[in-house]
Amino acid sequence: MLDIRNLHVSINDKPILRGIDLTVRAGEVHAIMGPNGSGKSTLAHVLAGHEGYTVTAGEVRYLGRNLLELSPELRAREGIFLAFQYPVEIPGVANIYLLKAAVNALRQHRGEPELDAVDFLALVKDKLKLMGMDTDLLYRSVNEGFSGGEKKRNEILQMAVLEPRLALLDETDSGLDIDALKVVAGGVNAMRSPERAMVLVTHYQRLLNYIVPDQVHVLAQGRIALSGGRELALELENRGYGWVEAAAGPAGGGA
Amino acid sequence: MASSTVKLDELISQEYKHGFFTSVETDTVPRGLSEDVIRLISAKKGEPDFLLEWRLKAYRHWLTMAEPHWATVHHPAIDYQDITYYSAPKSRQDGPKSLDEVDPELLRTYEKLGVPLEERALLAGVAVDAVFDSVSVATTFKDKLAGLGIIFCSFSEAVREHPELVRQYLGSVVPYTDNFFASLNSAVFSDGSFCYIPPGVRCPMELSTYFRINARNTGQFERTLIIADKGAYVSYLEGCTAPMRDENQLHAAVVELIALEDAQIKYATVQNWYPGDKEGHGGIYNFVTKRGDCRGANSKISWTQVETGSAITWKYPSVILQGDNAVGEFYSVALTNHYQQADTGTKMIHLGKNTRSTILSKGISAGHGSNAYRGLVKVAKSAVGARNYTQCDSLLLGDRCAAHTFPYIEVKNPTARVEHEASTSRIGEDQLFYCQSRGIAPEDAVSMIVSGFCKEVFKELPMEFAVEAQKLLGVSLEGSIG
Numbered sequence: 001m002l003d004i005r006n007l008h009v010s011i012n013d014k015p016i017l018r019g020i021d022l023t024v025r026a027g028e029v030h031a032i033m034g035p036n037g038s039g040k041s042t043l044a045h046v047l048a049g050h051e052g053y054t055v056t057a058g059e060v061r062y063l064g065r066n067l068l069e070l071s072p073e074l075r076a077r078e079g080i081f082l083a084f085q086y087p088v089e090i091p092g093v094a095n096i097y098l099l100k101a102a103v104n105a106l107r108q109h110r111g112e113p114e115l116d117a118v119d120f121l122a123l124v125k126d127k128l129k130l131m132g133m134d135t136d137l138l139y140r141s142v143n144e145g146f147s148g149g150e151k152k153r154n155e156i157l158q159m160a161v162l163e164p165r166l167a168l169l170d171e172t173d174s175g176l177d178i179d180a181l182k183v184v185a186g187g188v189n190a191m192r193s194p195e196r197a198m199v200l201v202t203h204y205q206r207l208l209n210y211i212v213p214d215q216v217h218v219l220a221q222g223r224i225a226l227s228g229g230r231e232l233a234l235e236l237e238n239r240g241y242g243w244v245e246a247a248a249g250p251a252g253g254g255a
Numbered sequence: 256m257a258s259s260t261v262k263l264d265e266l267i268s269q270e271y272k273h274g275f276f277t278s279v280e281t282d283t284v285p286r287g288l289s290e291d292v293i294r295l296i297s298a299k300k301g302e303p304d305f306l307l308e309w310r311l312k313a314y315r316h317w318l319t320m321a322e323p324h325w326a327t328v329h330h331p332a333i334d335y336q337d338i339t340y341y342s343a344p345k346s347r348q349d350g351p352k353s354l355d356e357v358d359p360e361l362l363r364t365y366e367k368l369g370v371p372l373e374e375r376a377l378l379a380g381v382a383v384d385a386v387f388d389s390v391s392v393a394t395t396f397k398d399k400l401a402g403l404g405i406i407f408c409s410f411s412e413a414v415r416e417h418p419e420l421v422r423q424y425l426g427s428v429v430p431y432t433d434n435f436f437a438s439l440n441s442a443v444f445s446d447g448s449f450c451y452i453p454p455g456v457r458c459p460m461e462l463s464t465y466f467r468i469n470a471r472n473t474g475q476f477e478r479t480l481i482i483a484d485k486g487a488y489v490s491y492l493e494g495c496t497a498p499m500r501d502e503n504q505l506h507a508a509v510v511e512l513i514a515l516e517d518a519q520i521k522y523a524t525v526q527n528w529y530p531g532d533k534e535g536h537g538g539i540y541n542f543v544t545k546r547g548d549c550r551g552a553n554s555k556i557s558w559t560q561v562e563t564g565s566a567i568t569w570k571y572p573s574v575i576l577q578g579d580n581a582v583g584e585f586y587s588v589a590l591t592n593h594y595q596q597a598d599t600g601t602k603m604i605h606l607g608k609n610t611r612s613t614i615l616s617k618g619i620s621a622g623h624g625s626n627a628y629r630g631l632v633k634v635a636k637s638a639v640g641a642r643n644y645t646q647c648d649s650l651l652l653g654d655r656c657a658a659h660t661f662p663y664i665e666v667k668n669p670t671a672r673v674e675h676e677a678s679t680s681r682i683g684e685d686q687l688f689y690c691q692s693r694g695i696a697p698e699d700a701v702s703m704i705v706s707g708f709c710k711e712v713f714k715e716l717p718m719e720f721a722v723e724a725q726k727l728l729g730v731s732l733e734g735s736i737g
């Protein structure tokens with residue numbers, strides 16, 4: 001589904017990603033871990049099409065197409081969803097209004113008719129219950145005044161409503177209390193399917209107790225320094241990142 | 256960031272969709288202004304002496320005045336002798352009696368603007384008094400209104416048919432000495448709308464006028480006078496749009512509203528005159544004086560405006576709250592894009608006891624646009640228990656536009672309560688990206704955010720006007736913020 005080859009990315013001429021290789025197949029869940037500043041969010045943003053980053057080398061194929069030539073909104077309409085590490089506030093725009101605009105943009109892209117108000121509301125209420133969220137969050141401005149945990153739940157609510165093919169979750173577990181973590185994990189697990197792939201960025205192996213990944217990767221100094229199974233996360237939790245970074249070689253060095 | 260600024264620019268650079276030119280023959284007075292020209296205008300319209308005298312007094316007063324320059328707007332000097340002060344569609348001097356008599360070319364023009372006259376009139380039950388250049392060319396629903404004693408006609412017709420009402424109220428809210436542009440208007444106004452609602456009558460439909468500037472070098476000097484007699488109610492809509500052209504055009508209208516005891520007037524405007532091109536060339540100068548007088552106790556006047564057009568907008572729809580318990584309201588959305596400039600706001604003058612006013616101003620600036628809110632809340636000694644609430648919000652799109660707020664408050668009565676709130680926010684790249692990552696195109700994201708920003712004002716517009724206003728903002732902003 002997703003094929004990343006030798007991806008190099010810089011911000012303002014500063015290299016951040018320095019040769020990422022990653023293959024994600026339909027039905028798989030991949031976890032990406034790694035120290036602060038190693039480039040995890042950068043990778044997620046580049047995949048979602050953020051224009052503040054420059055791809056200096058490499059390619060990304062998504063469902064057989066060159067992903068990098070698509071606008072962010074086209075990527076979303078083609079089934080990519082990014083749950084933001086820092087969800088953005090949009091004052092004055094009701095949460096439900098954004099959701100409806102998004103649903104209809106996706107449906108239009110697929111040649112489906114717009115959902116009418118009744119069907120849309122039924123769909124949203126259903127997912128809202130799944131996420132254990134209050135209805136009034138729908139009518140408040142997007143993320144404005146939401147608590148940290150509410151913002152993260154709201155991201156997963158959007159994902160549940162939009163039903164992406166490839167979900168990128170950037171630290172969706174950060175800032176969640178234990179109960180909320182279970183709810184969010186439940187929401188994510190409910191969406192696992194053979195047609196859908198997920199990439200979870202996380203710092204805590206705890207999330208992986210609930211969402212069991214097929215593979216775990218460690219991003220360090222702009223590269224995938226190590227990949228392994230579920231047990232790699234446990235090892236990282238015990239040993240920290242130092243040994244992986246040492247094995248990956250000095251920052252800024254060649255291959 | 257550089258690439259996204261470029262993208263933002265492209266989004267902002269939407270061409271003016273109503274830019275076309277209609278070739279209707281016009282009957283034009285020579286350029287320039289003098290007593291002779293004023294006499295000629297007055298004679299062409301067959302006006303009574305009192306009106307000619309009034310025009311001449313205004314002209315003589317205007318000669319003693321200087322063009323004001325206190326607003327935060329900039330424009331090249333206006334040559335008042337290079338303006339044509341009167342033009343009327345030819346061979347239509349009496350005005351058509353029905354739509355069938357209207358120049359088909361003109362009707363097509365309205366259609367291009369998305370204002371199919373007959374359709375609007377029939378479907379929406381709106382009486383449309385369409386103003387083409389300076390003379391009314393179509394008036395509908397008059398019979399139905401006449402049955403209720405409502406007078407709704409062109410200003411010229413009112414002068415002919417109801418000179419006593421015109422004489423009684425003309426200049427009673429905006430005197431001919433009021434300001435430079437109002438004096439000029441008083442001297443040379445050619446036509447406009449007149450409306451009188453008799454005591455106790457609730458006007459059963461929204462009254463609407465479409466203005467359009469067309470003839471080359473023709474300044475537009477509309478004069479509108481609306482009187483709601485005791486206990487009457489009227490909702491009036493004014494909407495306008497103009498064809499594309501090179502030269503700056505002056506538009507100096509005057510609108511006077513008078514609400515007697517227990518009467519209510521709602522006046523809504525959607526203004527979309529040609530704003531000039533992307534580089535700031537051309538466009539309309541819109542220097543308007545709009546003022547309402549809550550003359551009687553318990554009267555109410557509401558101004559709602561959506562201003563997206565014109566190169567320069569200079570207007571302060573105001574309310575004089577004379578009657579006790581009178582209420583004044585001002586709801587405004589002003590949008591400037593490219594090199595547009597707007598200096599707009601309101602004045603609420605509290606004279607009567609327990610008078611209340613509400614001001615809600617939403618300024619949107621994009622491109623190199625500059626947007627100033629200028630508001631005066633004045634509470635006189637006599638205004639015991641007066642209250643005002645002002646909220647003034649600015650939304651910036653991109654980083655080259657500007658927003659200014661100039662609230663002036665003068666309170667002479669200690670029992671008054673005046674509250675002011677203001678905010679400024681910016682549509683950021685991060686908000687656009689967030690929406691895009693949900694599949695929403697940046698243009699749609701911009702209009703979604705802007706609509707959200709404006710919704711409290713749109714709520715005040717009649718339904719079909721709100722839809723139109725929303726569309727207008729979308730068009731004006733395509734390219735500003737997604």
Ligand SMILES: Nc1ncnc2c1ncn2[C@@H]1O[C@H](COP(=O)(O)OP(=O)(O)OP(=O)(O)O)[C@@H](O)[C@H]1O
Nearest residue numbers: 011012016034035036037038039040041042043085
């Ligand atoms: N706009 C920017 N300008 C300059 N440097 C940036 C910018 N955005 C990100 N960076 C840098 O890129 C590097 C990678 O950042 P990124 O957010 O991808 O890290 P991360 O792995 O997600 O970290 P965390 O675990 O803290 O979320 C960091 O050193 C960061 O400072």
Ligand SMILES: [Mg+2]
Nearest residue numbers: 040041042085
């Ligand atoms: Mg991060």
